[in-house]
Amino acid sequence: MKESNQTTLPKEFILMGLTDNATIKVALFAVFSVIYITAVIGNLLIVVLVKADSRLHTPMYFFLSNFSILEVCYTSTVVPQMLSHLLAEKKSIPLIQCAVQLYFFLSFGITECFLLSVMSYDRHVAICFPLHYSLIMTKRTCIAMATTSWVGGFFFSAVNTAFTLKQSFGDHNKIDHFLCEMPALVSIAYGGTHQAKMCMFISCVFTLILPLSLILVSYTRILYTILGSHFGMGMRKAISTCSSHLTVVTLFFGSVLSIYLRPKSSASKEHVKIASVFYIVITPALNPFIYSLRNKDVVQALKKLMHKSREINKSGGWEGCW
Template structure:
């Protein structure tokens, strides 16, 4: 494929756009992949929209736990909408060029929403920790004001860091091939095309990953260590089962999202392979958001009851 979007700077050729290769290596499967990803996208939109609606209209779900679940579902819609619509368009056309500005914008929103997801999952873990470990204090601690402050903090916290980080990445010269071997502008494949010194940015990736991914993940693990310890001290098996059931959905979502994210961004550069990177990206950008509404609906009796009531109307 011929490189386009070049401009000369002295003896250096830099690029003003990339070519998103996506799944161009399997031309016979373009139509099939379009159908699969379209169905998945619709499942994500419909599933999360239903959760947002029932957490707003059902009186039994007007609690902090479901307030955060509503925020999480809205976040999932935003998160997949950063990458999937562009992927669907690229599967239908030959021209897959994307300008540096569009690429930087996509990367920025992807990073911000990914950080927000880490923080909201942490806030949800804190909510379960207070509910199970300090049930008498729960209404006082998890009041409306704190819930709104926590949610706002989750949405806003990742914005300033990722503005600077994205700016640093796209300040680098891109003078090699401009074919981005990925289906969206993720950090590792974009950095592969940079011909400047990327050491500082690679160091920043580890620092930001620790702050945004690893620390929230450790806080969640700490919360669940306390939760499990408290549950095991409950006198009745019925009480233990009920307490576990309120946490199991969240724990499964945490394992899926953080597991694939940490493997993607914390693995050594020498182990980066195009196929594995693309697979992991598909997993945490598309597959996990598809399963989240199913996990929360099928494993949560309150949500199932509210959903049945809503659909029966």
């Protein structure tokens, strides 16, 4: 009994990674490097466009810029280390680095769930209460909602990380994954993992099920309003933005829920890795294209920025601005 109650943590963990095939590793390194660079540049470009163009200084684009910053942080927590391990012989990660990765990975992931829920509420107010939109979605309210999303993510992550690192691992330090993730760590712990599993379940309810339920409620109200109303171009423009948000929600929640809510008996380790790659690596790279290619305001802001850049070059570089 004394041994099971004592918390033992290894000095380092061994990440088994995606594959042992050297040729596939090199190919994955090349592909994931391009995708990661695309994700970082694309999301940062959206932040720059929202900041530079006054027409994008609205609640929707305020949340979109928050979301883009979040995506850069989220993918950067995992991908650089994953890329280095694809070419490294020893895929070890020190305990402290594993703990830091676990904390920030959970923080940004949970914040994304909350922020997607907030963005759906913004669309709900814009379509269902268009005359009161500016009164409801004030600057102060938007900042408060975004801040609550970020703080909530870091809070729930701290609780989950603490319960995970309370487990006893002993000599079990091989993680069959490419990152330090809570389910993967709990699965190799021995002894009393009941508290960690209960914490993970409760956290899933508050950070996955509840935000997704709020999103479904918002879009149910939006659909009800659309079917029962006649509206002009302004309302059609607001509705068109919903398709981009719904696409992102489907990609993110679909892949995450396929891991966390799938029965253990049917959840293969290969499926978990593929789904993780999808929402950690691929989805952040797709989001800028989903929002920019389907959004005329973003496209116009990009054209305006490119035109301004050409004008600066023609006038003799940045010196011509002085």
